[in-house]
Amino acid sequence: MAAGVAAWLPFARAAAIGWMPVANCPMPLAPADKNKRQDELIVLNVSGRRFQTWRTTLERYPDTLLGSTEKEFFFNEDTKEYFFDRDPEVFRCVLNFYRTGKLHYPRYECISAYDDELAFYGILPEIIGDCCYEEYKDRKRENAERLMDDNDSENNQESMPSLSFRQTMWRAFENPHTSTLALVFYYVTGFFIAVSVITNVVETVPCGTVPGSKELPCGERYSVAFFCLDTACVMIFTVEYLLRLFAAPSRYRFIRSVMSIIDVVAIMPYYIGLVMTNNEDVSGAFVTLRVFRVFRIFKFSRHSQGLRILGYTLKSCASELGFLLFSLTMAIIIFATVMFYAEKGSSASKFTSIPASFWYTIVTMTTLGYGDMVPKTIAGKIFGSICSLSGVLVIALPVPVIVSNFSRIYHQNQRADKRRAQKKARLARIRVAKTGSSNAYLHSKRNGLLNEALELMGTPEEEHMGKTASLIESQHHHLLHCLEKTTGLSYLVDDPLLSVRTSTIKNHEFIDEQMFEQNCMESSMQNYPSTRSPSLSSHPGLTTTCCSRRSKKTTHLPNSNLPATRLRSMQELSTIHIQGSEQPSLTTSRSSLNLKADDGLRPNCKTSQITTAIISIPTPPALTPEGESRPPPASPGPNTNIPSIASNVVKVSAL
Amino acid sequence: MRGQSRKESLSDSRDLDGSYDQLTDSVEDEFELSTVCHRPEGLEQLQEQTKFTRKELQVLYRGFKNECPSGIVNEENFKQIYSQFFPQGDSSTYATFLFNAFDTNHDGSVSFEDFVAGLSVILRGTIDDRLNWAFNLYDLNKDGCITKEEMLDIMKSIYDMMGKYTYPALREEAPREHVESFFQKMDRNKDGVVTVEEFIESCQKDENIMRSMQLFDNVI
Numbered sequence: 050m051a052a053g054v055a056a057w058l059p060f061a062r063a064a065a066i067g068w069m070p071v072a073n074c075p076m077p078l079a080p081a082d083k084n085k086r087q088d089e090l091i092v093l094n095v096s097g098r099r100f101q102t103w104r105t106t107l108e109r110y111p112d113t114l115l116g117s118t119e120k121e122f123f124f125n126e127d128t129k130e131y132f133f134d135r136d137p138e139v140f141r142c143v144l145n146f147y148r149t150g151k152l153h154y155p156r157y158e159c160i161s162a163y164d165d166e167l168a169f170y171g172i173l174p175e176i177i178g179d180c181c182y183e184e185y186k187d188r189k190r191e192n193a194e195r196l197m198d199d200n201d202s203e204n205n206q207e208s209m210p211s212l213s214f215r216q217t218m219w220r221a222f223e224n225p226h227t228s229t230l231a232l233v234f235y236y237v238t239g240f241f242i243a244v245s246v247i248t249n250v251v252e253t254v255p256c257g258t259v260p261g262s263k264e265l266p267c268g269e270r271y272s273v274a275f276f277c278l279d280t281a282c283v284m285i286f287t288v289e290y291l292l293r294l295f296a297a298p299s300r301y302r303f304i305r306s307v308m309s310i311i312d313v314v315a316i317m318p319y320y321i322g323l324v325m326t327n328n329e330d331v332s333g334a335f336v337t338l339r340v341f342r343v344f345r346i347f348k349f350s351r352h353s354q355g356l357r358i359l360g361y362t363l364k365s366c367a368s369e370l371g372f373l374l375f376s377l378t379m380a381i382i383i384f385a386t387v388m389f390y391a392e393k394g395s396s397a398s399k400f401t402s403i404p405a406s407f408w409y410t411i412v413t414m415t416t417l418g419y420g421d422m423v424p425k426t427i428a429g430k431i432f433g434s435i436c437s438l439s440g441v442l443v444i445a446l447p448v449p450v451i452v453s454n455f456s457r458i459y460h461q462n463q464r465a466d467k468r469r470a471q472k473k474a475r476l477a478r479i480r481v482a483k484t485g486s487s488n489a490y491l492h493s494k495r496n497g498l499l500n501e502a503l504e505l506m507g508t509p510e511e512e513h514m515g516k517t518a519s520l521i522e523s524q525h526h527h528l529l530h531c532l533e534k535t536t537g538l539s540y541l542v543d544d545p546l547l548s549v550r551t552s553t554i555k556n557h558e559f560i561d562e563q564m565f566e567q568n569c570m571e572s573s574m575q576n577y578p579s580t581r582s583p584s585l586s587s588h589p590g591l592t593t594t595c596c597s598r599r600s601k602k603t604t605h606l607p608n609s610n611l612p613a614t615r616l617r618s619m620q621e622l623s624t625i626h627i628q629g630s631e632q633p634s635l636t637t638s639r640s641s642l643n644l645k646a647d648d649g650l651r652p653n654c655k656t657s658q659i660t661t662a663i664i665s666i667p668t669p670p671a672l673t674p675e676g677e678s679r680p681p682p683a684s685p686g687p688n689t690n691i692p693s694i695a696s697n698v699v700k701v702s703a704l
Numbered sequence: 705m706r707g708q709s710r711k712e713s714l715s716d717s718r719d720l721d722g723s724y725d726q727l728t729d730s731v732e733d734e735f736e737l738s739t740v741c742h743r744p745e746g747l748e749q750l751q752e753q754t755k756f757t758r759k760e761l762q763v764l765y766r767g768f769k770n771e772c773p774s775g776i777v778n779e780e781n782f783k784q785i786y787s788q789f790f791p792q793g794d795s796s797t798y799a800t801f802l803f804n805a806f807d808t809n810h811d812g813s814v815s816f817e818d819f820v821a822g823l824s825v826i827l828r829g830t831i832d833d834r835l836n837w838a839f840n841l842y843d844l845n846k847d848g849c850i851t852k853e854e855m856l857d858i859m860k861s862i863y864d865m866m867g868k869y870t871y872p873a874l875r876e877e878a879p880r881e882h883v884e885s886f887f888q889k890m891d892r893n894k895d896g897v898v899t900v901e902e903f904i905e906s907c908q909k910d911e912n913i914m915r916s917m918q919l920f921d922n923v924i
Contacts, residue, residue, distance in 0.1 A: 056767020
C-alpha cells in the first residue's frame, strides 16, 4: 500500500459497510487505537534547517529511522525537536519520500553521499521512483567501476610474496610493467611479431631477376633465408604460447580466449607446412593456409591498448554495425534491381545480371565510383544519381553512433589511467594523514610522560611543554594508550613492517636519526614533526644519539641492542629516563639537546636529559639497560658515557 | 482528470482552431485540464453539514487533497486509489459501485463535500442511516429496490476483490448461492426484490449485522 493513500484508509474501512449486510458470519473486532493521539506536528531540525511534518506522515514507513522509535534517540529535550546532524539537502528528498511515497534522486548530488544518507535513514535505494531510477543506477555503476578500478590497480601493486611461480609468470605476462624481465619479454615478442609480418610482406616482392629465369619474388629467391626467419619467429611464438598456457590460471578459459586462438592460427600454417609433403593436390590448399600468417599482426593487440579499445568498441557497437549492414544490403538490392532493368535496353551494357549490378551499386553508394560500370540510358543515369545520394545518407547515419561509443570507451580508459596516476599522490596523502594522527598520539604521549616526569621533578613552570591537544584528540590518545596498556605493546614507527624486518643495525640507526631529528625539532619548539613519526625507539640519550648519528657506527648504547632483542619479541615497554643533574632547569636542558655531538656531552650537560628508551620485556634483567650496571644481553659495546651520568637516573615507566 | 463534459467541449475547440497536433495532442490536453481545481466549502459549513469535528475534517481533507490535488475525484482515480488497498484482487467493480454511491448528484465526480458527506453517514450516522446508505449502495439503478441481478453484481464484485488465490478456491456458483441466502434472509414477501423497509427490518433482526455496523464507530 502506497504511503500516499494511507490517509484514505479510513475511507476504505468505511467502504466496508457494503460487506456487512451480506456477510454470513460475524466480523472480527477492529484493532483498538490505544493511544489515540491527536495528530501533531513534529519538528525535525537537520543541521539547523527546520522541517516540520505530521507525526502520522512519518509513521507511514515504520521500518525506517524516522518512522520508528529510533528517532527518539535524536530527540532534544531542551528544544523539543528532533535534531539530526546530517545534510539538509538530502533530507529534503527523504522527507518528500514520506510525504509523497516517491523517492527521488537529485542529479547534482554525489552518489555515495546520497547512499550514505539513505542508509542512515534506513531507506532502501531500490524504491527510488521510476523517474530517477535510471540516473541513479547509471551513477552507481560508474562509481562501482571506479572502485573496482582502484581495487584492481591496488591488487596489482601489492607485492604479495606468496605468489607461486606460476602466478608470477602470469602476472608478468599480463602486466609487462611489473618486472624488467617481463618488459624484456614484451618487447622481444613485439619485435618478432613485427619481423614476422615484414617477412611475410617482403616475401612477395619481386626481387630482381636471376639470370636465366624470369623475375622471382624474394621469397623464392632467398627461400632458405626466409625459411630460417620464419622458423625463428614461429619458435618464439610457440614458446610464448606454451609459457602462457602453463601460467594461465584457468587453462580451459585461456584456450578459449580470442588472443590464444589468434596465436594458434598464427603458428599453425608453419607446422602444417612441415608435416605436409610436396604433394601437388594439397600444396594449393597449403598456399591458402599461408594467408593465415597475416593473423600474426593481430598479436599486436596485446601490445597496443588502442587496438584493444577499437576491438571492444566494434564488439559493443555490434547492433549498430548490424543495422548499417542490413540497411546497406537492402539498399543495394533495391538499386541493383532498378539499375539492371533500367539498363536492360541499352546495347553492350555491362549490367548483365542483378548480381553483376551489385558491384556497381556498392561502388556508387560508397562514393567510390571506379567507372568500370557506367549507366548509359537516361533512366539509368537518373537512378544512378539517386543511388549515390542515398548511399551517402545511409552510411552517414550509424557512423556517429559508433564514433561516440568509441569515444566514450576511450575516454573511460583515459580516466582510468589518470586515476591510476593520481592514485600515488592520493595514497601519499592518505598515508600522511594516517601518520599524522599516529604522530600526534605518540607526540602527545611523550609530552604527557614528559609532563609527568617534570612534575615529579617539581618543575611546575614547564608543565605546558608540548602543544595542548584538543579534547577529542586527547580522548583518542587516551584510547590508544589504553590499548597499549592492555596488550603490553606500544606504537612504533608508522610502518608496522619496519620493526619486524631483519635486524640490522642500520634500522636502528635510521630510527635513531629520526629520533634525533625529532627531538631536535621538538626542542626548537616546533609544533609538529613533519618527518616520520617519532618512534619510541631505543634512544638512550641525545648525546649518544648525536654520537651514533655522527659515527654511524654502533656505539651502542645499551639500548641499541634492542633491535635484535626487540625483534625477538615485540613486547616493549617504554620508559622515560630522566637523568637528573645539578641544575634541573629544563630550558637549558632543552638547549643542550641541540649540542653538537662533539661537545663534551656529558660533562657539559649539567642538565637533565630526557630520553626515551624501549626496553624489551623478555630481557629478564632490568628493563633499562641504561644506567644499569648489568650489561644488557648482546650489547654491542659499552657506552662509557652513560655510566657517568647514571647517578640520577630516574626511571619513569610510561605504562 | 477529465470531467465528461469538458472532454467534449475540448475536442470541438480542437477541431475548430486547427491547433490539433497529432503527436503532442495528449500532452497539451493535460496541461489545459490540470488547471481545473475545485475548492470545498468552508470548514464551518462542512462542520454543520456533517458530524465530524473540525480536526477530523482537517485530517480528512489533507488526505483527500494529497491524492487528488485538483480537489475532485473521478471514477478512474477512485478505482486506482481503492485498488491500492486490495493488491491481490480486482476491486474495480466494487469501486465503481462505491463511486456511484458517493457521487450523490451523479455528475461523474466526487468532490470533497460528497466524500465527507458519505463518510459522515457511515462513520457517524445512526445504525438506520448506515443501513440506508448500504441499501443505496446495493441499489445500483437507484429505483428503491434491490433485484437479484443487482445483488449478484455486487456479490461478484466483492468476491473479485479476493483475487484468484484463495483458500478454499473460489467456486463459480459461490456468489449465486450467497445471493440466494441473502434473499432468503431479507426478502420477506418473497417477491424477488428487497425494498428498503424489508432490508432495514431484516438487518435489525440480525445480531451479526447489528454488531458489525458498530465497528464503524472508531474508524476515525
